[in-house]
């Protein structure tokens with residue numbers, strides 16, 4: 001048998017979500033991910049596992065989760081409670097869930113201490129920025145734009161590119177792609193505002209919105225993508241380099257760095 005059982009284990013941070021209409025357990029939420037994330041990780045050579053949201057307080061088991069994983073993915077989801085970045089709730093804020101927030105921030109900080117490679121997508125990109133001390137525009141309409149504003153809520157065609165992301169030369173994200181810009185999908189109503197400590201912007205949209213961030217010079221591979229590469233992967237492999245690099249980083253720097 002040629003299988004060496006050496007595929008990196010990629011933990012996907014869980015999300016508590018409303019149960020479907022069909023279930024009799026109507027008061028019991030589901031702890032979810034979706035097949036676009038798991039399929040993208042598998043196509044890149046990783047083994048995805050769901051890290052379920054602890055509901056007790058104080059939460060336990062975070063260290064065990066991080067020990068199990070070579071890399072951790074923070075997926076799309078609901079808005080982050082703005083108290084995490086020192087703001088009151090704006091009327092345009094969407095639904096939030098404090099239990100998921102509490103878990104994901106604890107998981108993020110534990111993973112950073114362990115130097116575990118981190119990929120954040122959409123809300124996950126926002127989790128990275130807020131965890132590093134950055135802030136968000138609670139709705140895209142609140143961000144001042146010079147010139148033509150792009151509609152970033154393109155929910156009708158979730159797997160299709162709809163606007164360009166201009167890649168910052170020399171950035172890790174730019175190094176994954178051959179050209180200076182990428183056509184990306186856009187399914188977000190919030191945007192990054194102030195960028196957190198130790199992070200740099202690695203892509204912007206035509207209207208100046210932040211579309212990707214990454215950690216700088218601290219030896220940790222932490223990348224946030226505001227678009228949804230996993231959903232675009234349902235259509236073609238254009239976004240595969242993001243997942244290949246994440247899984248490679250996980251393989252090289254995951255559990256082997258235990259104790260550093």
Ligand SMILES: [Mn+2]
Nearest residue numbers: 152185186205
């Ligand atoms: Mn966008």
